[in-house]
Amino acid sequence: MGASSAIARTRSLYERVRKVVSPVEWALMAADVEAILELKRARNAVILAHNYQAPAIFHCVADLVGDSLALAREARSVEADTIVLAGVHFMAETAKLLNPDKRVLIPDTRAGCSLAESITPEDVRLIRARYPGVPVVTYVNTSAAVKAESDICCTSGNARAVVESLGVERVVMLPDEYLARNIAAETDVDIIAWTGHCEVHELFTAADVAELRASYPGLVVLAHPECSPEVVAAADYSGSTAGIARYVEAQRPGRVVLLTECSMSDNIAALNPGIDFVRPCNLCPHMKRITLPKIRRALETMQHEVTIDPAVAEGARRAVERMLEVR
Ligand code: SF4
Numbered sequence: 001m002g003a004s005s006a007i008a009r010t011r012s013l014y015e016r017v018r019k020v021v022s023p024v025e026w027a028l029m030a031a032d033v034e035a036i037l038e039l040k041r042a043r044n045a046v047i048l049a050h051n052y053q054a055p056a057i058f059h060c061v062a063d064l065v066g067d068s069l070a071l072a073r074e075a076r077s078v079e080a081d082t083i084v085l086a087g088v089h090f091m092a093e094t095a096k097l098l099n100p101d102k103r104v105l106i107p108d109t110r111a112g113c114s115l116a117e118s119i120t121p122e123d124v125r126l127i128r129a130r131y132p133g134v135p136v137v138t139y140v141n142t143s144a145a146v147k148a149e150s151d152i153c154c155t156s157g158n159a160r161a162v163v164e165s166l167g168v169e170r171v172v173m174l175p176d177e178y179l180a181r182n183i184a185a186e187t188d189v190d191i192i193a194w195t196g197h198c199e200v201h202e203l204f205t206a207a208d209v210a211e212l213r214a215s216y217p218g219l220v221v222l223a224h225p226e227c228s229p230e231v232v233a234a235a236d237y238s239g240s241t242a243g244i245a246r247y248v249e250a251q252r253p254g255r256v257v258l259l260t261e262c263s264m265s266d267n268i269a270a271l272n273p274g275i276d277f278v279r280p281c282n283l284c285p286h287m288k289r290i291t292l293p294k295i296r297r298a299l300e301t302m303q304h305e306v307t308i309d310p311a312v313a314e315g316a317r318r319a320v321e322r323m324l325e326v327r
Contacts, residue, residue, distance in 0.1 A: 006030040016059040019273065020266040029056050032292035036061045039299035045105075046080045047295065048095060050087035051241040052261040052287040055270055057086050061295065067242040068094070068140045069155040072320065075099050084298055085306075088113045088286045092306045093144045097317045104306040107294035111286045115141040115226075118196030119175040124149035127172055131192060136172045137162055138319065139179060141198075144308050148315030150174070153323040156225050157240035159183045163191065165326045178202070182225040182232050200284045201226035204259045208280065209234040212257055216278050220253035224260040231259060248272060261287060 007014075007030045014026050021029070033056060040047065040061075048071050049062035058065055064074040068091060075083065075095035082103045085092035090113055092106040124136060124146055138150035139159075147153055154162035154173075160183050163171055171189055173180040175196030184191040204227050213219055222244045223235035232238045237247050241264055248256060248268055255276040258265045262281040269277045298304070308316070 003027065003031055006034045010034055010060075013060045017055045017270050020055050020270050026056075029292055032296050033060050035296050036292065036299060039296065043082055043299055043302070044080050045082035045084055045299060046078055047084045047086055048074060048078075048091075050091060050287065051245070051267060052263050052284055053086050053267075053290060054263050054288070055266045056292060057290065057295065058263070058267045059270055061292070062086060067155065067157055067240050069157040069240070070242060071095070072098060072140065072155075073324065076324075078102060082299075082302070084295060086290050086295060087111070088116075088284075089306075090116045090141055090143060093308060093316075094140060094320060096306045096308055097144060097147075097313055097320055100313065100317075103302070105298045105302065106304050106306055107291070107298040108289040109304045111289040113141050113286055114199040115139065115176050115196045116143055116146075119146055119194060121145045121149045123194075124174065127174070127192075127194075131170075131172055134170050134172050134192065135166050135168060136174065137166075138174050139176050140320070140323075142175060144316040145312050146174070147319045148312045150319045151322070152326075153319045155240065155323075157242055158323065158326060159225070160186050162323055162326050163187055163189050176226055178228050179225050181229045182238065185229060185232075198226040200261050200282045201259070202228065203282050204228070204231050204280075206230040206234045209259070212278060212280065216255055216257070218255050219278060220251070220256045222247060222256060222258050222260075224258075227259055235259065244268075248275065263287070 010030045046063040049058050049065045072094050076098045084105045088111045096104040135151040140153050140155050172192045175194040177193045180191050180193035221235040223232050223238045257278040261284045265277045265279050
């Protein structure tokens with residue numbers, strides 16, 4: 001009775017995701033969706049969701065959605081008391097850095113990132129000692145402690161602009177080797193890379209692209225720049241998740257594959273009927289730790305709150321805010 005009532009009351013929300021969520025799946029989600037919407041009102045909370053979140057989170061309970069850059073920008077202007085970050089831990093830290101008076105909750109503290117885990121503050125200090133005077137550009141996919149050791153942050157959406165904004169011949173770019181090499185191919189700035197990889201994007205290969213093209217005639221291939229340079233070279237376009245979404249909406253390819261996290265295709269497919277999405281599915285295990293029941297629990301218990309050591313926060317905030325000034 002309760003479940004069927006929730007299904008009936010959330011019918012209009014289900015319309016947003018019915019192309020990618022079956023009625024049977026929705027029957028298991030409806031009560032959590034309804035409870036989360038009520039808890040958000042009661043707690044004066046907003047949910048910021050990354051593009052890699054599952055469709056029911058992305059389309060039905062989130063207030064603000066986007067890539068890392070968009071979420072960082074949006075976090076600054078949140079007026080609600082509480083931010084629930086439906087994404088991974090470094091994103092919640094970034095929201096806390098940019099809006100320190102708000103309570104920021106992460107529904108599962110184990111939602112990490114292979115890139116963030118690939119480098120420590122001590123590593124950055126050693127790199128600085130090896131390349132004295134060379135500015136350090138750090139991808140936002142890092143801990144606040146690593147950001148605090150950096151001159152400026154970047155995202156996949158603004159990496160080239162950030163590197164070129166510094167007006168120098170050489171930069172260190174951490175920690176994603178592939179993003180650094182892909183940006184190096186676009187700019188005259190000499191880039192020193194680290195050895196971190198995204199465990200999702202590194203799985204795609206140029207041979208996969210060739211196989212996909214052979215299997216699906218007319219296929220348009222869009223790759224995230226965390227993929228290897230060989231994959232990016234084999235693709236028709238490379239860009240951040242926001243860039244990929246814009247490409248699909250503007251170009252409306254008949255058949256497309258997104259070489260990025262699997263839920264991204266579902267989220268764009270829900271908004272773009274008539275486009276055939278080919279889905280080789282690589283899920284991010286960290287992003288998928290965030291679920292509707294965990295978001296509901298976070299709002300019920302007001303846990304888990306993200307805190308940052310003030311000594312670290314000052315330097316990390318400076319690096320993120322300097323990035324946000326780059327256009
Ligand atoms: S998709 Fe890759 S970069 Fe993004 S959170 Fe997962 S491991 Fe990190």
